[in-house]
Amino acid sequence: MTTSPYGSGPAADTAPSGADPADQLARLGRSWLWLLGAAIATLVPGIVALVWPDATLHVLGVVVGLYLLVVGGFRFVMVFGRRTAGERIPGLLVAVVFILGGVLCLRHPLQTIGVLSLAVGAVWLVSGVVTLYGAIAAEGLPHRGLVIGVAVLGIAAGIVVLALPAESARVLTRLLGLWLVLLGLAETALALAWRSTLRKAGIPGRDGPDGPVTPV
Numbered sequence: 056m057t058t059s060p061y062g063s064g065p066a067a068d069t070a071p072s073g074a075d076p077a078d079q080l081a082r083l084g085r086s087w088l089w090l091l092g093a094a095i096a097t098l099v100p101g102i103v104a105l106v107w108p109d110a111t112l113h114v115l116g117v118v119v120g121l122y123l124l125v126v127g128g129f130r131f132v133m134v135f136g137r138r139t140a141g142e143r144i145p146g147l148l149v150a151v152v153f154i155l156g157g158v159l160c161l162r163h164p165l166q167t168i169g170v171l172s173l174a175v176g177a178v179w180l181v182s183g184v185v186t187l188y189g190a191i192a193a194e195g196l197p198h199r200g201l202v203i204g205v206a207v208l209g210i211a212a213g214i215v216v217l218a219l220p221a222e223s224a225r226v227l228t229r230l231l232g233l234w235l236v237l238l239g240l241a242e243t244a245l246a247l248a249w250r251s252t253l254r255k256a257g258i259p260g261r262d263g264p265d266g267p268v269t270p271v
Contacts, residue, residue, distance in 0.1 A: 101235025180213025
């Protein structure tokens, strides 16, 4: 996915106002703060689900649907941080899967325990597999072990949710909340590790040359 963890270029906040929108999105997608934002978007609904286990299935469907849509938006922007089409296609696939899963969860007639489990489990499984492939195939990827760990965690979450369907909204809420918190913490660690890589490379500000492999 990324060929080199280092490079040169102006910081994201120094880009000229008339810069190409694609270039601006690329700078944003390579920012460690953007990666941290995606992690927070995963962590917050997980905490909400754990502290509010008695949420109705309708509320859970809305929370999960919004989570998938928001994270799908983050993943879409991260795609612009890749340099070639071959590097962008897997990330775009993950973004589309997240968005489709979010739309499915927000459709009121389809908000059942089985559909929510299927949607979230499939999203985590697909994004985990794509991330794992990217981490293994990438040359010079910083923090490769951490990226692989996040990918494996996502794959495990998807398999558990798909193989062990919950029998009630309360059980499903706790299950999804637990995995969301674990994934959010793992993605936070990856974002901070990416910040450390940029600082060691002497790259100022929030901009990086090539973003890390998009986590699940």
